Amino acid sequence: MLLKFILFSNYSLFFYYLASNLIYLALLIIALMASLRHRRRLASIRLDRLRHSPLAPPITLLAPAHDEEKSIIESARGLLALDYPELELIVINDGSTDRTLDVLAEYFQLRPADLLYIPEIPSAPVRGVYISQNEPRLVVVDKEPGGNKADAVNAGLNAASKPYVCIVDADSILERDSLLRIMVPILADPKRVVAAGGIVRVLNGSRVADGQLTEVHLPKSWLEVLQVIEYLRAFLIGREAWAAGNMLNIISGAFGIFRLDLVKAVGGYRATAIGEDFDLVTRLHRYLLDQEMDYKISFVPDPVCWTEVPADLRSLARQRARWHKGLLDVLWPNRDMLFRPAYGRFGSISLPYMWFFELLAPVVELVGYTTIILAAVLGVLSREYFLQFLIYGYAFGTMISIGAVLQEEITYKRYNDWRDVVRLVLYCFFEHFPYRQMYLVWRLQGFWQYFRRDFVWRPMKRIGFQSGAAKK
């Protein structure tokens, strides 16, 4: 019986990993083709004309901030310096316990204002709305702590006055032309394109001055470099490829643009959502498919948002556990969309992929490790099988990671120093041990926390932007 189980487990694992890897390979090929096509097309679009065009739809930038006193000024200055004809910036101070509001008030000479604020989407009470006396495009919404980013964004959505909202993290840096670039698919097809996501990349290790990125470098520590590879893989392969088939399931909360009316129609961010960005996009898909609307949710790989990633294991563990909790928190309530013809490709390809190859991956991996240990204990472990399977997983995973580096190299090429590229490639070989196993534990922790209803927000340890000096 046990032997049968082990044999069955071996076969199942093999075919699971084969399917997973084939899907990843297909995604890599689709992504490479999509980004090459995008770059060729981009060459014919005149961003300079858009930069001065009164036709460019106005955008409200929403930057929720919680205890961001170290970086909020540079961040706000960076956002206000973005190239775009008409934008307003709403910084939402989500009950910060530090001097976030004070530093904003001092720097931007804030004064209380009686602006129109209709809470169409519920959020924690707003304590006040401020406008700047030296920067007319800035509005600061000060609110009671809502306990999560979603609540802060919802308050910002109520105060937004432009037809498109771009949700960014206050601790992130957008490249100067990123708004122009993210608007390209919307301008090309304003009726169909209802939202677009940009790429999020790792800021650690790079230089920042005046809220703008001046020099791109890889971070020094192994933990951060491995996250660079993960981000490249997730964005340059995963999102690019899913978006090519209009099945994009996540627009990163750090940088995405949405039609305000639609976000309001679906009730904004779900305040109780753990993965609020994934949740919003899923609800948008559901709403638009229910309405039988012809729509597109795009991903644009060149508008770059640089964000700080956890530099210590503790913060990273918390973040990854939260991400996995968030995944479950979105997939479970939307399980009725699975394989329903009304939800098209999203319900029959994208969501099942998320279920089987993202959500359940740590469980399958755990079963795999258990089977191997069990087989070894019982003396039935075929060394040959074990070794082959190990080499296969290692080689294929490495190839996909190097594929993501290749995608970066032949298209966007932000790392100009060849030493950075060599390190990046080398780390592709080292991410399988012990990082992968640690990641497995964090994701299982996410499951555990979800089932224990442990939804407490655990903040990440931040370094803050260091002007003129490389971070880390």
Add this chain to the structure above:
Amino acid sequence: MDYVSNGALMAAVWLSAPGRLVLDAIIASTAGIGLLLSFILGRRAMRRQYFHRRDERVFALRQNWEAILSGAVPAANWRKEPLDSEIVEEMLLDDIEAAHMARHSGEAARLLNVLRSSGLLATRLHEATAYEGWRRRRALVALGRTRAPEAVPVLARALEDPELETRVAAVRGLGGTGLPEAAIEMLDRVAGRGLSTPGLTLQNSLLNCCQGRPEILRPYLHQPEGRPREMLARVLGELATPAMEEDILLLAADPLPEVRASAARALGVARPASAVELLSELVKDREWFVRLRAVVAVGTIEDARVIPILIEALCDENRYVRLRAAGALAQMGPRLEQIVSKVIETHDRFALHAIISEIERAGGVARLFSAISDPSRREDATAALMQALRAGQEQVRSAARAERKPAVVPKSAKGNS
């Protein structure tokens, strides 16, 4: 069977079926890694070498630039080296672009003659007709940058290519020339059988080519249907002149809302004599985005007649239209107090709050207060401020309750005076 023989059996079963696949997968993956690594590192190394050499040649050619342009250094000397040829072409195209931007038509013509006399232009024309794929596409784009009239027929022929990417390159090339005859080639196809290329690319190219003579759009504006018609209207919206008043008038009555929205934009750009009257109709359009575009256009016109139009738009059912109208009104500094008074007369609380918000945002409240100290404006300003105070938060709140969804949360003392 004991466990050991079970293990052996399993290994045997494994090796007979999926095991072989795994071995193949290992070999394929390892080969994949090797290829990817060699590609990345090899490409880096080659590019480094290439750019190093290129920098050296650019420097050397720049030193002799005037001699190359004047022909003192014969073209045959640098054309025999493919890298030199590529660099000179690139430099010539950049300089042509710069000369056009600086409106130095004489210099642009001189540079174009160098392209012609050196044979570079002929090479590109040949590549654009005799080759396929990326070589042809690169040639098409380069031909556009030359702005040579003889490139237009070659580029136009490429519009008929079955490959989308080639058609896109042709459209880009035609747009790059900035020539009206290039626009005519594109317009003929848009109005005729249609031209299947991404809308934004085509629109940009048409904008570029019609900039100098927007009237070439006129015969085509009313021919196509659907999306091409919308696209042409958008081009007109950017380039319209007062002389095109009649065309705009027709477009303003078009059944397609996107076309009417572009007509509104055109009215704001061209500002013909009838702009205010036409826009006053468009701000009542049934489509909100047409009304929005009309309000934006009205806001750009400095004329007292626009105030009542904007005040009416301030009571629009659509929030964006209201906010845009309020934003435009708030910018009308000297007339602020009369505007607030008139808004109060509408008895529309949302409109009032929208204008107060925008005046606050534009720093206009201080202006209203200062108006009180001016005897000639005191009466209007006082009335406006008093009414605004009375019709303030409480009324907005009750109005909001009456609405289906919205409700207003009272703001605490910290944030609101």
